[in-house]
Amino acid sequence: MEEAVAKSGLGWYPPGMNIFDSHCHLDDRTYDRDREAVIERARQAEVRALMVVGIDLPTTRRAVAIAEKYAHAFASVGMHPHDARHCDEKTLAELRALADHPRVKAWGETGLDFNRMHSPQADQELWFQRQLDMAADAGLPMIFHERDSGGRFLKILKNNWGPERTGVVHCFSGSDQELDSYLELGLYIGITGILTIHARGEALRTQARRIPVERLLVETDAPYLTPTPERNKFKRNEPAFVRTVLLKLAQLRGVPAESLAPVIWTNTCRLFRLPEDIP
Ligand SMILES: [Zn+2]
Numbered sequence: 001m002e003e004a005v006a007k008s009g010l011g012w013y014p015p016g017m018n019i020f021d022s023h024c025h026l027d028d029r030t031y032d033r034d035r036e037a038v039i040e041r042a043r044q045a046e047v048r049a050l051m052v053v054g055i056d057l058p059t060t061r062r063a064v065a066i067a068e069k070y071a072h073a074f075a076s077v078g079m080h081p082h083d084a085r086h087c088d089e090k091t092l093a094e095l096r097a098l099a100d101h102p103r104v105k106a107w108g109e110t111g112l113d114f115n116r117m118h119s120p121q122a123d124q125e126l127w128f129q130r131q132l133d134m135a136a137d138a139g140l141p142m143i144f145h146e147r148d149s150g151g152r153f154l155k156i157l158k159n160n161w162g163p164e165r166t167g168v169v170h171c172f173s174g175s176d177q178e179l180d181s182y183l184e185l186g187l188y189i190g191i192t193g194i195l196t197i198h199a200r201g202e203a204l205r206t207q208a209r210r211i212p213v214e215r216l217l218v219e220t221d222a223p224y225l226t227p228t229p230e231r232n233k234f235k236r237n238e239p240a241f242v243r244t245v246l247l248k249l250a251q252l253r254g255v256p257a258e259s260l261a262p263v264i265w266t267n268t269c270r271l272f273r274l275p276e277d278i279p
């Protein structure tokens with residue numbers, strides 16, 4: 001029944017867009033029963049490419065396996081700040097080896113999250129630093145996760161950044177000043193379905209209007225952060241719903257989705273160093 005509703009919802013979209021879900025967790029166990037159908041619904045919603053993001057060693061391995069199976073799916077390797085306390089040099093070495101896989105196009109997610117503190121600050125900072133080193137060694141763009149780090153994320157980042165480096169602050173939820181600092185560092189900004197959520201998205205809706213268009217990415221962070229209106233029907237987010245994020249972003253910026261979509265597609269391909277004609 002859920003599937004029928006999702007399909008019927010596709011009718012109100014204009015034709016002919018290419019959309020890149022720049023951040024999803026398609027390896028998540030919640031998709032084990034219907035992953036194929038989820039990917040097909042994304043195709044119907046014109047989601048032509050997906051970045052499947054690792055958060056630890058097992059999820060990274062699964063992300064790579066998905067990227068091997070689907071020509072339009074790519075993988076990233078990383079250890080999420082939530083799991084930093086489980087990290088060690090051996091894990092990092094295994095991630096580094098996976099980073100050389102031809103389907104791996106980014107390092108992350110890594111960063112700092114002092115909101116939930118699933119790992120102690122010292123562990124988070126140590127493994128964030130080490131992953132900055134590893135990504136540089138692998139020559140990969142980075143996918144950052146930052147929440148409530150009180151300036152620590154930016155401080156560590158600035159000490160490790162240079163013109164040869166690139167990355168995205170995924171699921172951006174920072175202050176205006178943090179946004180400006182990220183833009184100054186040349187980073188891309190990942191916009192999720194939070195944009196569509198009434199109270200929670202208020203600050204983001206204002207910020208999203210002033211981000212330079214060439215730095216914008218869209219993402220689902222599926223299975224989390226289901227946008228409105230899909231969240232009224234589905235608890236689980238999925239890549240097809242990134243289309244809703246794109247449409248909302250276009251509406252907020254006062255431009256047609258058909259003209260915003262190709263710019264965001266180009267941005268995402270530029271960041272992940274992919275050819276624009278992904279099959
Ligand atoms: Zn994240």
Ligand SMILES: [Zn+2]
Binds near residue numbers: 023025109
């Ligand atoms: Zn994520």
